Amino acid sequence: MDEIIHSIISQYTPLSAETIVDFKKYSEIRKVNKGDILVKEGEYSHELYYVAKGGARAYYLKDGKTITDWFAFDNDFISAIVSFFLGIPSQHYIEILEDTTLLVLQRQDIDTLCNKHHDFERLGRLSTTKTMLQLQQRIVSLQFKSSRERYESLLENYPHIELRAPLGDIASYLGITQETLSRIRNPNNGI
């Protein structure tokens, strides 16, 4: 657990020894397996997950198809974002893509930690800011880049994602069908 918490701190902001003690107190380490579903549509999800090692995705259903909304691999956060922050039932599922070690925090414990420790509140602000900037980049990508450009910038952000997530999941993340992604990937169609 120490190692995981330090990997979080080192990405964002230092925490006092006292805050770290409290942080640990409210943290749970959870090992999960490929294929596990952590959150289902319609559930209330009050948990925030930090993927220490492994991978996960958030997706939702639209017209019977699954649309991937977020990938988290080693050292990324993931949650059913809307349910978590607004306290409403989740539209998202969260699925584990490979055997994974998570650090799990409950929403109300995060609130407690934020109230109690100014430096933890800062950690919250900075991690939220980082996510906000990532989303911003995705919007730029979806707004006016071609499918091929989107796939290429995805590969820059998530090297070797093609080995860690199924093609269909990646395609829906990019806002295209899996057939189109397959054709993009296949160099013969590049001519």
Added chain:
Amino acid sequence: MDEIIHSIISQYTPLSAETIVDFKKYSEIRKVNKGDILVKEGEYSHELYYVAKGGARAYYLKDGKTITDWFAFDNDFISAIVSFFLGIPSQHYIEILEDTTLLVLQRQDIDTLCNKHHDFERLGRLSTTKTMLQLQQRIVSLQFKSSRERYESLLENYPHIELRAPLGDIASYLGITQETLSRIRNPNNGI
């Protein structure tokens, strides 16, 4: 200024009297006019704008075309987000859409306020969270909704935006050309 600051507080979280005094000290009220450009591509922008009354947009250039990335009307924040948070030159322009009253904060003053006042840091966390959720919704919109659906959900989020921003700006925000938006808007094509 009091009124504006209270409109911010009431959206997010209460602040102590002491924090409010400090908040005011670092805040600037700025009146700007339709057509003004606050930030240009290539500049470093350390300013965060709160549109108290009026409207603004952020856009960038791609292949010689302007692509709108963000609208802010009454009681919204706007900034050259990447430059502001990462301290790098801006890809964005910020343009004023109608005569507008802004509250302006400098990045380093925000840092000072966040360091000094735990409750201000919370305000930062919560406002960032709100923006993050808005971006999330836009991604869902861009990912797999048709142009018409996207336009309809834009109208829900920004009622009467068609009266406050030019069609071309709205079209690029939606990730479509202005011709396409014009056709969507025109009921004759709905048949």
Added chain:
DNA sequence: CGTTAGTTTGAGAGGACTCAAAGTCTGTGG
């Protein structure tokens, strides 16, 4: 009122979609 910015309309091209089917990989049980 003329000039310019903004919007609409038209025609044709192209990228991505849908539906369908074949091919490939992977993991489990015999």
Added chain:
DNA sequence: CCACAGACTTTGAGTCCTCTCAAACTAACG
């Protein structure tokens, strides 16, 4: 260690939405 079932990926053909390029129309502003 092989065979088979189910999951995943590729390929094909036809369609449709949105794009591009072009031009006409309308509104706003000095």
